[in-house]
Amino acid sequence: MAKRVLVVEDNELNLKLFCDLLRAHDYVAEPVRDGREAVDSARAFTPDLIIMDIQLPHVSGLELIETLKGDADLSAIPIMAVTAYAGKGDEERIRAAGAESYVSKPISVMRFVESVESLLAAAPKPAGEEKAPGPDEAGDAPPVT
Ligand code: MN
Numbered sequence: 001m002a003k004r005v006l007v008v009e010d011n012e013l014n015l016k017l018f019c020d021l022l023r024a025h026d027y028v029a030e031p032v033r034d035g036r037e038a039v040d041s042a043r044a045f046t047p048d049l050i051i052m053d054i055q056l057p058h059v060s061g062l063e064l065i066e067t068l069k070g071d072a073d074l075s076a077i078p079i080m081a082v083t084a085y086a087g088k089g090d091e092e093r094i095r096a097a098g099a100e101s102y103v104s105k106p107i108s109v110m111r112f113v114e115s116v117e118s119l120l121a122a123a124p125k126p127a128g129e130e131k132a133p134g135p136d137e138a139g140d141a142p143p144v145t
Pocket of ligand 1: 009010011053054055056057
């Protein structure tokens with residue numbers, strides 16, 4: 001199953017770039033332009049990852065991260081923050097709010113994709129979603145008699 005990524009970003013060009021990049025890597029991308037809809041959208045879309053712009057009108061991305069991380073239903077979803085201001089203090093504030101990672105704008109395409117992939121690889125698999133056995137799980141095969 002394709003992984004689902006909710007993208008909260010008010011800037012149209014960035015939103016399109018992020019969604020295009022995600023779709024090019026076979027993710028299902030759901031855009032959210034208004035941060036005030038982010039929590040409801042996360043509930044409705046059930047994403048595997050949330051990409052969160054920090055600089056939003058009406059609402060702070062940091063506060064949204066805190067809200068998501070304080071919600072029993074949503075707190076397990078990893079959050080990748082995206083910010084134009086990635087000074088030392090900003091990174092600490094983003095981490096303190098609960099984001100698992102951040103990338104700074106203007107983004108490096110490679111760093112963006114690597115960060116998405118590593119967060120999704122680290123996320124616990126939902127119950128019932130079994131991975132096909134790989135070569136390193138050959139030990140589970142029944143003994144040859
Ligand atoms: Mn913004």
